[in-house]
Amino acid sequence: MARPNLFLMLLPVIAITLLGRALPTWTLSLAAIAAANALVALGIVVLARTGNVSFGQGLFFAAGGYGVALIANHFGLTDAVAQMLIGAVCGGLLGLVIGPLIARYSGIFFGMLTLALSMVFYGALLKTTVLGGSDGFNVGRPTLFGIHFVDTREADFMLYAIAVVTTGLAAIAAKILFQSEFGLASLAVRENNLRVEYLGISANRVIATNFVIAAAFAGASGAFALMAQRHIDPQFAYWTTSGEFVFIAVLAGYQSVSAVFVASLALELVRSFSNLYLPNTWQLVLGIFLLAVILFLPRGIGSLWSRERRKTGDSAATPAGEGAAT
C-alpha cells in the first residue's frame, strides 16, 4: 500500500475553503453546517470499522458544545480555533472515561448503551437550571486570532473556513489512520475480535481508542454548532440528533472518507430545500430519501466513485452481510 501523499490530500481542502469566497451566502452557512455534521459522522465511520455503531454521539456533541459555551461565558474565550480545540478536548476526555467501559460490548448492546448514556446526559441537562435547563443559554460571537467580524458575510466565511479546514484535516488524519497498522487492526476486530486477541492485540483497547477519536470529532463538531447557532440547549444530546449522525454515516457508506462530506451536504440540501418548499413534510422527504439510498445504493453514496476499490478491499470495506445485496 502506497503511503498517502499529504500534499495531494491537502489540495482539495484548500480548494474547497477558497471556493467559499465565490459561494453565495446561503450556501456558505449550509455547507459549513454540513461540514461540521460530517465531522461527527466521520467519527462514527472510524468507530464503525471496529464493527460498533454508536447511537449516542450526541453525548460528545453536547459535551463539546457545553464545555466551550461555559468556558466562553466564564473566561471570555471567543477564539474560534481555540473553541474547536476545547470542544475536541471536552469530547475526547469524556470519551476517554466512557470508551474503556463500553469497549466490552458489541453489536446492538454497544449501540443501546451509547444511546442510554447520551439520554442520561440529556435528562441531566434538562434539569440543570444553572445551565438554563431545557432553554439552554446564549454565547457571544466567535472571533478569530483577535479579529472581530462585524460584516455577517465575513463572519459566515470565517465559520465556513473553520468547519471545512477542521473536517478536512480530520478526514486526512482518518485516511492516514485507516491505512496504518492500527487502522487495519480495527478492521480485524470487526471481522473477529477473538482472533485479534490471539494475535496479541487488545481488541478492547483498539475499540476504546477508536471511540475516543470519534468522541473528539463529535466534541469539535459540537463546538462548531455552538459557534454557528450562538446558542446551546439539551437538544444537542437528544437521540434524534445522534440518529441524524448515524444517518449521514450510513448514507455515506463505510468505505470513502470524502463520501461522508458529500452525504452530509446532500442531507443538508434535501433538508433545506424541503424545508423551503414542503415546510411541514421535510422529515417525510428525508425518510424517503434515506430509504431510497439504502435500497438503491446499499454501499452508500461512496460506492458511486470508489468502485475500483471494491475488488481489493471488498470484505474489509463493507459491513457484513451486504455483499449479496449488490
Place this chain on the structure above:
Amino acid sequence: MNLFLTIVLDGLIEASWLFVVALGLTLVFGVLKILNVAHGSFYALGAYVAATTVTLVAAHSLPPAAGFVAMLISVALIAAAVGLLLERGLLKMFYGRDEVVLLLVTYAVFLILEDTTKLIWGVNPIYATQPYELFGNVEFAGLYYVGYDLMLIPAAALIGLAVWYGLNRTVSGKIVLAVIHNEEMSVSMGVRVNRVYAAAFAFGVLLASIAGALTAPKISMQPGLSSDVIILSFAIVVIGGLGSVEGAAVGALLVGLARSAAVHLMPQIELFMIYLIMAAVLVFRPEGLFKRETARRI
C-alpha cells in the same frame, strides 16, 4: 404510607401501558431481530386513530362505552393493516442486511410516520376524553383514583398473560418460539418463516397501537409523542433483555415504579433515573435481566 401507596399505584398504572408497548417491541426484536425505532410511531398512530374514532362516535351521540369498543376495533384493524403493509412492502426488502441498516430503515419509517401523522391530524393537541369517565372514580385506601386508570392494570396483565399463553401453549406460538430460537432450523423443518415474520411484525404494531388507544383518553395527542414513547420502551426492553416477554414485564414495572417514585419524590431526576437504571443494567448484565447469555460462533 399514603405516599408509598400512591407511588406504587401510579407506578403500576404507568407500567401497565408501557408493558404493552414494550411487549410489541420485544416480540418484533425476538422474531425479526429488528430494533424497531418506529415502534413509538405505532403507539402514536393508535392514539390518534382512537381519538378520531372516539370523537366520531361522540358526534353521533352514542354512549362512551360504544366509543371505547369502536376505538379498540378500529385501532386493531388499522394497526394490522399498517403492520402487514410495512413488513411485506418494505422491511422484506432489507432482510439479511446489517443490523444497523435495518435499524435505519425503521428510523426512516419513523421520520415518514412522524410527518404523516402531522399531515392527517395537524400539529395542535387533540383529545379523546369521553371514555375516561367510563369506569367512574374509585376510592382505594383513602385515595381517589379514576377508574379508567386502575382498569389499565388488569387489562395489561390480561394482554401479557394472553401473549404468554399464546407463545408457550399453542402450536403457532411454539412455531414462533422455534423461529426466535433458530431460524435456519425452522426453515428446514418446513416453517414458513416469512409468514411468521409478517404476523409477528403486525402483532407488534398491534400491541403498540392498542397501548396507544388505551392511553389516548388519558393524554393529549401532539407531535413528539412517538419519540418520547420509543425512548421509554427501549429502556424497558434493554433492562428486561431484548426478546424476552418476562423481561418486558419486569422492565416495565421497574421503569413505571422508578418514574412514579421520581415524579413524587424528586421530579427533576425523572428521565435521568430511567436511563441510569438502563445504563446500570447494561453495565452489570448486558444481556438484560431475563436473558441467558448465548454462546457465540467463532
